[in-house]
Amino acid sequence: MSDDRGRGPDDRDPDDRNPEDELRDMLREFLSGDSTIDPGKLAGAAGLPSDPASIQQLLGQLQNALRNPGGGIDWDIAQQQARTLAGDGAHAVTPAERAQLDQAFSVAQLWLDQATTVSELMTTPELIGRAEWARQTMPLWTQLAEPVALSISDALTRVLTEQAPEEMLGMIQNAGQLMRSIGGALFAMQLGQVVGQLSKEVVSGGDIGIPLLPEGTAALLPQNVAEFGEGLDIPDDQIQLYLAVRELAHARLFRHAKWLRLQLITQITAFAKGISIDTDALESLAENFDPNNPEELREAMVSGRLIPPRSEEQQEALARLETVLALVEGWVDVVTAQATRLLPKADAIAETVRRRRASGGPAESAFATLVGLELRPRRLREAAALWQAVTDAVGQEARDRLWSHPDLLPDASDLDDPTALVARLTADAAGAEPERDALDQAIEDLLRGDTERPSED
Incomplete structure (x- = not known):
């Protein structure tokens, strides 16, 4: 009788091993560096710089997904990515900046009282950094993105099953949860990159239009407010006051209309859940996928190529959502214009806000293609x-x-x-x-x- 004592799970006869273990070992081989796939290229596919620290971070996160298959998408990966990117180039708020913005909020409260009957907030407005904005808003971003992330992971597993040779079919079928975990990890990293970049573009909690912060919360990002005013030839105090009025008007509205936040989030989530994945495009990607060029996978995700044209039902749902978003933003515009009528440069600042909102930033475009949803209302x-x-x-x-x-x-x-x-x-x-x-x-x-x-x- 043979003696199996002292043999580890990887020392078993190949015929006795579970197909899922085989796939797990293949992935471990890659993650340990014993692979022909270039980790630097994979880092680029995940939207990360190809420097050693980023590559090590990527491999560590994929290893964690490998160790914990079937546990759903680990959105902590997105949080880490977003906060790391948000911290690049960030600086602390100086006492002088804090005093100026606090004063802007105080004046904005008084001016808004003359422009709307919606009552003021019960909480003190906040001044937050980019990383803190990413931390506070990430729960909603992940709620919006999760349906698409799961759809992509499930579709990838299904396509791999259909495309796999017969001798590998058992391996793929038994490794569905494993593939879902790793696909989810890559998607979460991409979302983290989008949110981290957004943290450098937004000037306030309500800047995107949807209520990202908790109900009744108003916040400005001082560093981004300062960058917003660069090159405008408008006094800083006027820019600060105008943006403070807009942010307070937005936060006041969502506190007043208590049903509004839930309705918007429900509509957005329902729209995202209705998004399907173009399996033909995914099959083509799987058939022609070059392991040495994983950037192709990232391009497919961020270009929206895997998301087919919207159905008629989705178009109707999107139209309803855009109407509500437009009504919110339109009300804020009108109230802000009334409240800032005594501000000498109010019209110039308002025009800058309109142009900025019409074009959107690169991170907004990335989110639109990643999740299939544009955040700026057309009407x-x-x-x-x-x-x-x-x-x-x-x-x-x-x-x-x-x-x-x-x-x-x-x-x-x-x-x-x-x-x-x-x-x-x-x-x-x-x-x-x-x-x-x-x-x-x-x-x-x-x-x-x-x-x-x-x-x-």
Whole structure:
């Protein structure tokens, strides 16, 4: 009888080994450096610099995914990537900068009280660094990205199963969770790169439009505020005050309309869950994949090539989402313009904000292709015109009251032509009987029993 004492799991007869162990060993061989795949190229595929420290970090994170298969996506990887990138070139806030921005928030609170009936925040506005912004916002980023990450990982495993030679089929089938973990790790690293770059572009908590920070929180990023004003030939204190007003208006709105944050996040998550992966494109990638050129995998992910055109249902869901986002941003624009009317350079700063918002930054573009969702609403100009028309017709209080319930919020048809909405609000303010449409009249007739019964032959 043979003596197996002292033999490790890797010393077993090859015929006795589990196919999943074989794949695990193959990956360990790569991660230990005994592979023809260039780790520097793989680092580039993950969006990392190809310096030794970044390569070591990448290998360590993949090794962790290898040791813990089936545990879902480790989003701590994204957090680490984002905070590392956010820290590059960051500097601490000086006491003078802090004093100036605190003063800007104080004045902004007073000015907003004259421009809106939405009450002020219960918490003190914050001044945060880039790394802290990445830390606070990452939970929402991962919530938005997870459906797509899981879809890509599942589709990759499915394609590998379909493309694998028969003799390797058992290995691939038994290693599905393992592949999912490693694919998820690569996606998480890519998301971390996007969020880390975004931390260098945004000036405030509400700059992206969606509520990334906890409800009722307002924050400015002092270093980014300073960079926003470079080359504008506008006094720093005016830029700080204008951006403080915008941020407080955004935070006030989401605190006032308590249903709004949940509705937006629910709509975005539902849209992301509806995204499928183009298996034909993935199959082509798998068939022609060159292990020595993993950059091709990254390009496929960040270009959006793996995400097919939106379905009709997705287009409708996106239209509803864009309408709400446009209404939020349009309201903030109108309220900010009213609150900063005494600021000499307000119009110039507003124009800079509009141009910046229209073009977006490189990180926003990367997120759009990575997750299939653009964050900037297309109908912002129409939304701002609607809110201004409502303000001129019925005033701030009636305008702001429309945010008290989702059923009261204007819809896409109101953005097309706000005339009917303004007429209805004006009639309500005057105490006039609202004009009935055909549906209202039909319901009233039905309740009164005035409908004619069909004649009996």
